[in-house]
Amino acid sequence: MDINIVTPESVIDPWPLLKELRGAGPVVRSEPMGGVWLVSSYEHCREVLLDYKRFSNTVFASTDFGPWFEGTDTMVHTDPPDHTRLRSMVQKVFTYRSVQQLEPRIHQIIEELLSAPEFVDGMASGEATDVLGQFTSALPTTVIAELLGIPSADRKLFYRWAESMMRCILADPRLVPQEHIDAAVVSGREMLEYLQAEIAERRRSGATEDLIGRLVKENAGGALSDEELAATCVTLLVAGSDTTTSTTTTMLSHLAHHPDQRDRLLADPELTGSGVDETLRYDPTARVNFRKVLGDVELGGQRLSDGDIVWVLVIAANRDPARFERPDQYDVGRSPNQHLTFGQGPHLCLGAQLARMEVRHAVNAFLARWPAYKVVDRRPSPAYAALTWEAFTVAAGR
Numbered sequence: 001m002d003i004n005i006v007t008p009e010s011v012i013d014p015w016p017l018l019k020e021l022r023g024a025g026p027v028v029r030s031e032p033m034g035g036v037w038l039v040s041s042y043e044h045c046r047e048v049l050l051d052y053k054r055f056s057n058t059v060f061a062s063t064d065f066g067p068w069f070e071g072t073d074t075m076v077h078t079d080p081p082d083h084t085r086l087r088s089m090v091q092k093v094f095t096y097r098s099v100q101q102l103e104p105r106i107h108q109i110i111e112e113l114l115s116a117p118e119f120v121d122g123m124a125s126g127e128a129t130d131v132l133g134q135f136t137s138a139l140p141t142t143v144i145a146e147l148l149g150i151p152s153a154d155r156k157l158f159y160r161w162a163e164s165m166m167r168c169i170l171a172d173p174r175l176v177p178q179e180h181i182d183a184a185v186v187s188g189r190e191m192l193e194y195l196q197a198e199i200a201e202r203r204r205s206g207a208t209e210d211l212i213g214r215l216v217k218e219n220a221g222g223a224l225s226d227e228e229l230a231a232t233c234v235t236l237l238v239a240g241s242d243t244t245t246s247t248t249t250t251m252l253s254h255l256a257h258h259p260d261q262r263d264r265l266l267a268d269p270e271l272t273g274s275g276v277d278e279t280l281r282y283d284p285t286a287r288v289n290f291r292k293v294l295g296d297v298e299l300g301g302q303r304l305s306d307g308d309i310v311w312v313l314v315i316a317a318n319r320d321p322a323r324f325e326r327p328d329q330y331d332v333g334r335s336p337n338q339h340l341t342f343g344q345g346p347h348l349c350l351g352a353q354l355a356r357m358e359v360r361h362a363v364n365a366f367l368a369r370w371p372a373y374k375v376v377d378r379r380p381s382p383a384y385a386a387l388t389w390e391a392f393t394v395a396a397g398r
């Protein structure tokens with residue numbers, strides 16, 4: 001089919017083309033996009049994500065999407081059984097309880113960011129204030145640094161590495177400028193070295209109060225090499241930062257444009273939890289998951305060949321009328337809401353609970369302070385694989 005969903009216009013406003021795509025069928029081959037298969041129905045997106053035997057995550061070499069890993073495999077780009085070995089170690093330490101324990105600290109970090117004099121003065125002045133730079137992007141990086149146990153004196157380093165790697169990871173790798181990739185490679189190498197030193201230190205001290213210490217303890221049998229352990233920590237940072245930043249930013253953006261929905265949250269902050277999931281459904285930050293076909297397979301009435309690339313369009317699945325009532329309506333109280341934004345199957349997001357908690361607290365704290373905020377400037381960045389932001393400023397409102 002002659003459809004290209006990655007033109008600059010459709011990245012900014014994807015909905016008209018996605019509607020056309022849905023009309024053409026649940027699984028469509030895009031000639032202008034180099035013959036990739038676009039999967040838009042909820043049912044078939046789910047089928048692909050669940051079936052790792054026919055749809056592999058080895059779609060990009062680790063060096064395409066994460067040049068900083070320099071050949072070290074991570075759970076993101078492997079299939080079972082290797083994936084199981086890499087993931088189970090983190091799953092053991094990244095438990096429901098360990099995330100629950102972070103809640104008071106997350107609350108405190110949000111309070112600190114929102115009461116920083118620069119931020120408060122900006123909002124008090126009634127002028128445009130940089131919510132993206134000063135609030136929504138600072139939060140997840142700080143949380144992950146803290147979770148891992150990075151000393152606060154080194155946080156600045158951590159933020160710099162995160163920023164340069166994130167510029168590459170969230171876009172289609174073929175669209176990333178070479179200079180960004182070069183910078184990310186340097187950051188990745190520095191970060192891996194830094195983390196390997198932290199791992200060695202935990203091994204010496206036996207300390208287990210942070211995630212690095214617990215990973216080292218869990219890995220006493222040596223199932224993972226130190227490079228793999230360090231790469232796992234980088235994965236947490238890369239997977240958990242900009243995704244959470246963008247979801248918080250997107251939610252503040254949609255609430256400003258749906259005052260009736262904002263009023264519902266102001267009247268009942270308990271509803272913000274389902275509002276987060278509705279934001280994830282309605283305008284997902286992870287728009288696409290990529291897979292590679294293994295063997296010749298049939299999907300949605302089409303024949304796919306070994307090695308073909310599949311774009312699992314979560315962004316379309318989440319608005320499939322066969323699955324969701326009133327799919328184009330933003331409804332913060334929506335229930336049930338089984339969106340696909342955290343994935344499905346073996347690669348289901350490990351940080352979903354943490355992300356939900358961060359966004360919920362961030363939005364509630366922001367609304368409590370500035371209930372009538374207005375968006376001044378809003379600029380999504382031109383990446384397709386993810387909805388990320390280049391600018392988001394607001395003013396306090398009446």
Ligand code: HEM
Pocket residue numbers: 057075076077087144235236237239240241243244247285286289290341342343344346347348349350351352354355
């Ligand atoms: C709103 C925020 C987030 C979104 C939308 C999101 C989305 C996703 C998606 C779609 C996947 C699966 C990718 C695939 O199947 O190929 C994934 C995997 C993953 N996520 Fe998240 N994520 C978010 C936040 C986080 C956070 C906060 C963390 C941890 C700190 C995290 C850690 C991970 C890890 C480690 C994986 C890899 C799991 C695996 O491959 O087995 N994510 N995420």
